Amino acid sequence: MTSHAASGLTRDQHEETSKAAQRLADRWLVAGTALMGTLVFGLIGLPMFLRGLWLQRGAEQEGLSVRPAIVTLIGYLVILDAFINSIGWALDLLANHSLLNRVFFTAWGNYADNGYFWQYNELMVGGTAAPGEKAWEVTCIFVVFPMRIAAAIAFLQMKRWGHQWLVVTCWFGVVIWVGYVANMTMYADIRFAGTLLPVFGWWLFDVFYITPFLAIPYLHTVNREIFAD
Amino acid sequence: MSRSSTDAGSGTESDQELPLGTTPQFARMHRLLRIAITVCLFGLVIEGAFTVPALAIWYGYPTLSLTEICDEFMKVRWNDETATCEYPYPIGGPPYGGKGEGTERTTASTTWGVQPKSNLPRIGFRELVRNRERRAGR
Numbered sequence: 001m002t003s004h005a006a007s008g009l010t011r012d013q014h015e016e017t018s019k020a021a022q023r024l025a026d027r028w029l030v031a032g033t034a035l036m037g038t039l040v041f042g043l044i045g046l047p048m049f050l051r052g053l054w055l056q057r058g059a060e061q062e063g064l065s066v067r068p069a070i071v072t073l074i075g076y077l078v079i080l081d082a083f084i085n086s087i088g089w090a091l092d093l094l095a096n097h098s099l100l101n102r103v104f105f106t107a108w109g110n111y112a113d114n115g116y117f118w119q120y121n122e123l124m125v126g127g128t129a130a131p132g133e134k135a136w137e138v139t140c141i142f143v144v145f146p147m148r149i150a151a152a153i154a155f156l157q158m159k160r161w162g163h164q165w166l167v168v169t170c171w172f173g174v175v176i177w178v179g180y181v182a183n184m185t186m187y188a189d190i191r192f193a194g195t196l197l198p199v200f201g202w203w204l205f206d207v208f209y210i211t212p213f214l215a216i217p218y219l220h221t222v223n224r225e226i227f228a229d
Numbered sequence: 230m231s232r233s234s235t236d237a238g239s240g241t242e243s244d245q246e247l248p249l250g251t252t253p254q255f256a257r258m259h260r261l262l263r264i265a266i267t268v269c270l271f272g273l274v275i276e277g278a279f280t281v282p283a284l285a286i287w288y289g290y291p292t293l294s295l296t297e298i299c300d301e302f303m304k305v306r307w308n309d310e311t312a313t314c315e316y317p318y319p320i321g322g323p324p325y326g327g328k329g330e331g332t333e334r335t336t337a338s339t340t341w342g343v344q345p346k347s348n349l350p351r352i353g354f355r356e357l358v359r360n361r362e363r364r365a366g367r
Binding site for chain 1: 248249250251252255258259262263265266267269270271272273274275276277278280281284285287288295296298299302306314316317318322323324329330331332334337339344345346347348349350351352
């Protein structure tokens, strides 16, 4: 009846083989995500990530007990989202006078959000001077993103608390997006005036960061019994 | 790790083909979510890989070095042709102490008030290169 019986393995052998297959796939998935998380090496990381997905799919087709593909996608993309956001904001918070930051972050600012160009590095702590922006950086870097990465790791390990905390942090994502966009809109004269692509450019860049929102309907409709206590 | 599909689902014949944890009534939604998440993955990687080089080219690289681009940004930001990009910036600068490169500058064209306006000009394609050449010509 069960797949391990069908493949002629004992239950223990089936579990061992499944674990090994998942671990092999995870190696590729982790390496791919780490490279994609740097932003600039994403094109190297993506094929590695896809190979991990492909290995996992192959194991599933062989009847092994591996994670569902959508759990893998959500878990790793939530981590990726947190890493890419953290890199940019951590640079602005801690390395705002480095040349790379003063060239590329302010260039990005001038393209999509002049909050990262206007009066830049005038604030006592340096970096963006847009009203409210530093508060979002601190909130997200020190609270939301670490919480989200921890939750996503446990979610990938199919743990119950990983599922529960991913629900919490993904809803937190709604709070930060609504708060952030509202704050940005209040100061639109600073943030969008003089940019290359006002408003549209910001959405064009940021719309791909909606994975935590896409996770919410899944997290609320998945059969929670698959996540172990 | 995960259990086989017969352990956790409702166990009926109809959901044998569904992914673990997906019930028949949400199968379509889960498939659409998987597609949307995959689109986001490709979107993030493609924009991530091309944004940095695209910005560098727009703002004058390789005609201008990174330090020169930084320099031109200073002149636009502070509306001041004498503003320069100090590189390397002292390690004790913000946020670790000292003054930021923008501290006490008063030349920016900002209109101050409860709702400040930046009055920044839009920087066109390789306009910083032309700005620099014009200044060198003078």
